[in-house]
Amino acid sequence: MTLPDAERMLRLARRAADEIQPGMLAGLGSGTTAEALVAELGRRVAVGLRFTGVATSIRTRTLAESLGIPIMPLDEVETLDVCIDGADEIAPDLNVVKGRGGALLYEKLVAVRARRYVIIAAAEKLVAQLGTRMPLPVEVIPYGWARSAQALEPLGLKPTLRAAAGQPFVTDGGHYIVDCATGPIAEPAQLAQDIKALTGIVDHGLFIGLADAAMTIDDAGELAVQERAAR
Amino acid sequence: MTLPDAERMLRLARRAADEIQPGMLAGLGSGTTAEALVAELGRRVAVGLRFTGVATSIRTRTLAESLGIPIMPLDEVETLDVCIDGADEIAPDLNVVKGRGGALLYEKLVAVRARRYVIIAAAEKLVAQLGTRMPLPVEVIPYGWARSAQALEPLGLKPTLRAAAGQPFVTDGGHYIVDCATGPIAEPAQLAQDIKALTGIVDHGLFIGLADAAMTIDDAGELAVQERAAR
Secondary structure: OOOOHHHHHHHHHHHHHOOOOOOOEEEEOOOHHHHHHHHHHHHHHHOOOOOEEEEOOHHHHHHHHHOOOOEOOHHHOOOEOEEEEOOOEEOOOOOEEOOOOOOHHHHHHHHOOEOOEEEEEEHHHEOOOOOOOOOEEEEEOOOOHHHHHHOOHHHOOEEEEOEEOOEEOOOOOOOEEEEEEOOOOOOHHHHHHHHHOOOOEEEEOEEOOOOOEEEEEOOOOOEEEEEOOOO | OOOOHHHHHHHHHHHHHOOOOOOOEEEEOOOHHHHHHHHHHHHHHHOOOOOEEEEOOHHHHHHHHHOOOOEOOHHHOOOEOEEEEOOOEEOOOOOEEOOOOOOHHHHHHHHOOEOOEEEEEEHHHEOOOOOOOOOEEEEEOOOOHHHHHHOOHHHOOEEEEOEEOOEEOOOOOOOEEEEEEOOOOOOHHHHHHHHHOOOOEEEEOEEOOOOOEEEEEOOOOOEEEEEOOOO
8 A cells, every 4th residue: 555645754754753852952854854744843842842943944944933843043052962854865874865955054064963863754765875866966155156066077976056946046055056966976975075175065965974863654654763883 | 674564565466467467367366465466457457458357255356346357257267367365374385374354265266266376465474384373264154153163173273253343254155254273283284174074164264285376575575486386
């Protein structure tokens, strides 16, 4: 039996919401899957759950606040108890690619400060190797963006500027995104380092060594939780 | 004899302006010293010099255009013939520290695209070792800036947020600057790499392996040009 997507997301959101215990400081992801979680948390807050969220995008902040979830600015936070977010590709070692929603920079800023980072996704996002399902989003400085994008090519990336309504898509941080065709990524950690080192590159969708667990749900509604080996 | 500063800057600007030949595409730096050069180029354009500039800041673009110097957006440029800019510290190997004026990101974006990169400065900026004269400016993403600044501390940096009129100073790119006490920097190339690798850090004032020449002028108005050994 194949479950409707909305029902799958609801089941996944319910399981993921159990990660957030009363009193916790929790990073709230961005994108469709994470928003299903925020909606579920809103329902729990309405019936008495007390926790504080840290948003990974302006959109998530707005949604969470509209549901009565208190949101704390990242600058006032030393460490988060947990952060839960979606992903576009999940490798067996729990390295992931994110950024299809354009929020990768703030997502990563929150993720690196979380003691536990949990990826939630439909099981279709599981891949044998990163770079096989989606282009890799890279966040670039608008000034001279074309030259910065060109500097990605020697790394084997083929960048295309992301557009929205005929204009360059602009992130919450005021930058552009170039979506890069990569082919299967043989060494994600090295590629991540090489991209970040470039002048004009702000960040990229490779989240290496960050996820502690991946929670997925398949077509039939079967949940699976994969924990990473201890760091 | 000690020359007045304005006279020294004028002499330096005249010598530096000779680097820009008719028809060239030239990066124009930011800050007091570079602005003296832009003023000199404006005078030369008024009497017939034809070249095109690429600006390293909104302020420099405005100044250059007001003087009749045509400015091309960085995105339309493949390679610049030359870029001339100031610096806050110049080491014997021509590695430099920049960013006191807050324009380091755009300055670096232009510098990396120049076939020849020339630093112009008062001779007081010459140092035996970087990190001895000025704090190191680091450009950070405003969202969660305090945590990003904190991540600099294990690298031996002591960051202070730069303020202007009681508010955080905001760069042309929309970011903040943290000025970092460093002490003498033993391995500038390694430090540059370590800083740039951090999530939330956009760039920093270390310009490593970029300058091809340093043109300085001492108190007495004596000019010196130091060329870097071939790359």
